[in-house]
Amino acid sequence: METDGLAQTMRSRWTQAPGRPALGFGDTWYDWQWVGENATRLEEALTAVTYPSRAPIAVIARNRPAQAGAILGLMATGRPAVVISSIQSPDGLAADILRLGVQVVLGSPDDLRADAVANAMRTTGVLGMTVAEHGSPTFDVETPVRVEWAPQAIDPDALVVMLTSGTTGAPKRLTLGRRATLSAMADLTAMLGECEEPGETSPSILFQPLANISGMYLLMLLAAEGRPAFLMERFRAAEWAEAVRRLGPSWLWLPPAAMQMVLDADVDPAHLSSARALRTGSAPLGDSVRTRFEERFSIPVLSHYGATEFCGIVTSLSPDDVAENPDRSSSVGRARPGVRLQVVDAADGAVVALGELGILEVQADRLGPGWMRTTDLAAIDPDGFLTLHGRADDAINRGGFKVLAGQVADILRAHPAVADAAVLGLADDRLGQVPVAAVECRHGVLPPSSEDLAAFSRSHLLAYQVPVRFLIVPSLPRTGTMKIDRQAALKLFASAG
Template identity: 40%
Template sequence: MTKQARSLPAGRSLPPLSNWLRRVLDVEPTATALTFAESDFPWSYFACAASELDALLSDRPTARRIGLVLRNRPGQLAALLATIATGRQVVTLSPHVGDTGLGDDIRALRPDVVIADDEDWGRDSVRAAAEDTRAIPLVVSPESGLRPHPVSWVPEPPGLPTDDVAVVMMTSGTTGRPKRVSLSYPQLTAAFQAAGTVLDDSTGPRLRQGYVILWSSLAHISGLYFAIAHAVDGRSVALLERFQVEEWARSVRRHRPRQLRLPPTAIRMVLHADLSADTFTSVRAIGSGTAPLPPELAEEFEARYGVPILTTYGATEFAGAIAGWSLADHRRWAAVKRGSVGRAHPGIELRVVDRAAQEEVRAPGSVGLLEVRGPQLPTGGGGWLRTNDLASVDEDGFLFIHGRADDAINRGGFKIPPSVIEDALHQHPAVSDATAVGLADERLGEVPVVAVTLCAQASERELLDHLSARLTRYQMPVELRILDQLPRTPSLKVDRPRLQELFGAPGTPPGQSAISHPEERS
């Protein structure tokens, strides 16, 4: 598919990252940049989206905050890159939350513009929230690019300040309720450079050979980060809407990538699918992040397929990974540094702090709270940022993660604070109390379950429907139980271990009821 790109307006001061991306898009406009299903899209497809965005907002110079309902589809990827290429601010909106949750996000974030495809503009919640905030409505599709979406209201975008913020997105909630994190253009640039992307004006941008496969949700940091990074690096992308083993394997065999990315959950799925070894003949290494990778799982995969797994460690607040394994380190150290997430990326400093004394622990291998410092962090390299991860750093600089200091549920890399589920249930008038806990799951690591007590009549199905309108799919509990009372400690705190035992025990105790969520555990 080709289109005639219009020149972007001159005279506007853009961030260096935006200027670089625009130059990448113009290196070879007719070369293939994106493959989706059976269609190929040239680099000019992305360049045209940037031109169209500028043209559509030419009479609205203060409309800088672009709310994107991000599905893994060509139009949405083009809109994402167009927003970055024109120096505007991406406000991520997940299409996978319930209708109520998506509408609440739009109202809370008040983007100047809402971009969605016809499917999401067909949701009453999107239209109503966009009308309430008087956002400029744009519709996107692979065939016709960006265009105005007909509406009954007169857009009056708020024009809130954007400063140097490139992305405002939701964390997966490691330290409480999921919150919006702002990532600046300098942070993103530093993150790309720390991971090896070269932004060198002396040589200029160039297109790379071969494909990378992108299937992580664009609304999640792993998908959004790599979508932008691959474009900045001039790499062609094979885009998948979601991870399905057979479809993913067909894409690997077709495009023969040199590197892949698979979180632990997907690694287990690949092993269970028993793919043929020739699937990976082109692959030199597989990167893995978003969740802890059990060493035995990595060893099983490497023994079966002969491809090393390189773990990374990062977070949304870090604008990506801050530590990881290189191929050279894996060759030398893999056998003796079993379980490490690798070493700090260039420009990143790590230290461990004693939880009680609140002082740095200098003895190699000592466990404490991890603190990090570097230019891609919110502190900009000017101070230490404390995480909720318990960690140690050995004498060779290898980082080991020993769990978390909070009770977040890690479901296949998506971190769910129990309060997200509990607060949503407390909005139901029949719920008097609710507690969510995580249960061990072979494939996903952990899955959430929830127990409630009632002050009025309500069915389990009613409560699950209430949750599905307010939570993303990964936040939905796989089981809900109505109890006469929640188990408590002598200090009257909810006894979470006892509650976990209750869910782990076979059967349902008398006087209590249970129902599993109808969707599979994914």
């Protein structure tokens, strides 16, 4: 078994502390010996079919021990994991397999035996290996073994290949390197340490999809730093709160939509009493949600900002930041060590003055000297705190007037009856586009009328910014990472007539 720095670190854990907890799921904790068994047995199975060393392996990544163990096993053997999101239909899985051009795919028996997936593998000669859903790790060949393997480029630094969130443009496949990841994990450990006592290592609760950077980040943290991770297949507020009560972590990690779900579920504040702070990111956080969460649970909410393209988090708020100045709570914090930020004019790329709105650019030492331009509108104050103002590509051109969808949605979230809102551009024959808003109401609150929402908007916005139509929905459509699915939200207006 070939090894590198990360692999050596992981190997030392299962040889020196094999009984140390690594991954929890339900009522069971899997130890580092189990992680080692995943690495050993997976490598044996790949060697048996003569698959080249360090060649990439695709994994249909469900939030289950078998799939997480397989990814950990790949990290420990120097093979890149090409992550395929399981939050799609069999046709979508098959299309990913065909698009990626992979030669080996790991997945559950149900995933690999679905007609569309089986046909895709058979057509392209992809080798399918099933992972054991229960018991000891095993990897069984599901399809005929190739006589020979096609030549492929081997990147010795590659760790994980995954789909980006679109922060720097259209979503695309991106390779995360081992050196950059280890640097990001060391910084994440320092960031989490701001909420922990010296020497303390709180477990993380991993419910975000492993195919997303937020979920993969916590699995990488387990691999690189040994921090135990408790795995959940999906977020359910009551189950999550019970896990917090049992595990007693010093910090919590929730996206804004999950924070709202915890509020709606009327979770007992005593369940979260171990936490010194809650860290949040991945989507806009309304002041109403933040305020209600902090008031109910007496836990400061600290925003951060990151993306797959940056190999994780590049800005964060610390507990001291908001303790010194509560007005900073709407910021996503200052640049992490080794990160630089600048805001530029969208037209000519010139750096704008502090406090002015423009397009955010990021430079991180772990990724090299180049600046990466995002699609996020942002401003940086004189103290270096970054505030986001939506996405430039979400701007709606209403007859020549630019409507920033994120700013309008922020106003709607401030309505006492609104839990969340999606503001979208709808095609219009006369004006080109007009803003419309889909609104999800707070649990147990009388829904407002469209007239009420329009009046509320007019009192806070310019006339051209006010949505021309409001649609009250039971819940906004969301992706697996709890971000609003904007295309699905647009379809709501088409179906509503």
